[in-house]
Amino acid sequence: MRNKILFGVGAFAMxxxxxxxxxxxxxxxxxxxxxxxxxxxxHATMAMTALTCSFVAFVSSVLFLITRKFVYDEMAVAVTEVxxxxxxxxxxxxxxxxxxxxxxxxxxxxxxTSALVxxxxxxxxxxxxxxxxxxxxxxxxxxxxxxxxxxxxxxVIFSIKWWRTQHPQPVxxxxxxxxxxxxxxxxxxxxxxxxxxxVFTAVRLRQEAAQREIDSLRRMAHAL
Amino acid sequence: MAPLLLAQVSPDDAVLREIARLQRNFHFLSYGLIVxxxxxxxxxxxxxxxxRRLKREIASLRAMLEDKTVNRRG
Numbered sequence: 426m427r428n429k430i431l432f433g434v435g436a437f438a439m440x441x442x443x444x445x446x447x448x449x450x451x452x453x454x455x456x457x458x459x460x461x462x463x464x465x466x467x468h469a470t471m472a473m474t475a476l477t478c479s480f481v482a483f484v485s486s487v488l489f490l491i492t493r494k495f496v497y498d499e500m501a502v503a504v505t506e507v508x509x510x511x512x513x514x515x516x517x518x519x520x521x522x523x524x525x526x527x528x529x530x531x532x533x534x535x536x537x538t539s540a541l542v543x544x545x546x547x548x549x550x551x552x553x554x555x556x557x558x559x560x561x562x563x564x565x566x567x568x569x570x571x572x573x574x575x576x577x578x579x580x581v582i583f584s585i586k587w588w589r590t591q592h593p594q595p596v597x598x599x600x601x602x603x604x605x606x607x608x609x610x611x612x613x614x615x616x617x618x619x620x621x622x623x624v625f626t627a628v629r630l631r632q633e634a635a636q637r638e639i640d641s642l643r644r645m646a647h648a649l
Numbered sequence: 650m651a652p653l654l655l656a657q658v659s660p661d662d663a664v665l666r667e668i669a670r671l672q673r674n675f676h677f678l679s680y681g682l683i684v685x686x687x688x689x690x691x692x693x694x695x696x697x698x699x700x701r702r703l704k705r706e707i708a709s710l711r712a713m714l715e716d717k718t719v720n721r722r723g
Contacts, residue, residue, distance in 0.1 A: 446682075454671075458674075459670070459671055459675075460671065460674045460675045460678045461674045461675075461677055461678050461681075463678055464678055464681045464682070467681070467682060467685050468681070471685065507692075510688060510689060510692040511689075513688050514684070514685040514688045514689065517681070517684050517685065517688070518681040518682075518684065518685050521680055521681040521684065522677075522681065524677060525673070525674055525677045625692070625693075628696055628700075629696065632696070632699055632700060632703055635700075635703040635704070635707060636703065638707060639703065639706050639707055639710060642707065642710040642711065642714060643710065645714055646710060646713055646714055646717065649714065649717045649718070649721065
């Protein structure tokens with residue numbers, strides 16, 4: 426039953442994404458930037474999905490430290506990994522946009538640098554988990570590290586307000602303008618990507634449960 | 650000086666340059682979308698291979714435990 430729900434949500438998300446790509450392709454080009462502006466429909470939504478994953482990882486890590494229930498640790502690692510994939514796609518699409526609009530692939534601007542640091546921190550989180558064998562110690566250290574890494578998330582979001590950056594100002598919450606029909610497609614695309622992230626997280630959670638079963642089977646094998 | 654420079658750029662050149670700019674713009678949009686999807690597809694493939702490895706590991710551990718139990722009884 427759970428597999429069927431996952432498959433249904435995944436299929437719906439893929440249909441929605443395919444429909445969105447078709448609609449986005451038919452939109453007129455932006456006056457100043459041309460066709461490349463349309464990358465915002467994926468670049469910004471992928472960043473929002475990744476940062477939502479970071480927030481869920483933060484809440485799960487706090488809950489693990491309070492309750493010591495491993496289900497929260499599993500949730501934290503699952504969403505962190507999924508968020509890392511989305512953040513990587515966000516950084517690369519941003520770099521491609523920058524090559525056309527700024528003429529450069531990368532600049533050490535506050536937004537770009539803080540997003541890269543965020544990616545490196547969460548990659549470090551996954552590497553830290555691999556380095557510790559004992560499950561309780563691994564979960565505790567990882568939870569503390571995840572809470573520490575989350576400090577970077579508000580810096581990524583507000584860096585364009587706090588400092589003068591080369592990155593454009595936000596379209597939705599800083600007086601920017603976006604045609605209402607374009608905004609509808611943007612939010613639908615965000616919904617589709619969030620659904621994809623939810624399916625990835627559910628699959629990853631199932632893998633964590635399988636890993637836990639392997640650990641317990643290994644303990645039984647040692648005991649015999 | 651300025652009229653001389655302007656005279657060297659024919660209207661056709663300007664149109665061709667604009668077409669080239671728009672094409673390059675569109676190509677880079679395509680690259681961006683392709684890379685974004687490739688990353689997600691690569692992640693899906695990674696999860697599929699991990700799932701297979703986990704299933705194999707569980708099956709082999711169960712078989713080993715069964716063997717050990719039979720040997721102890723025997």
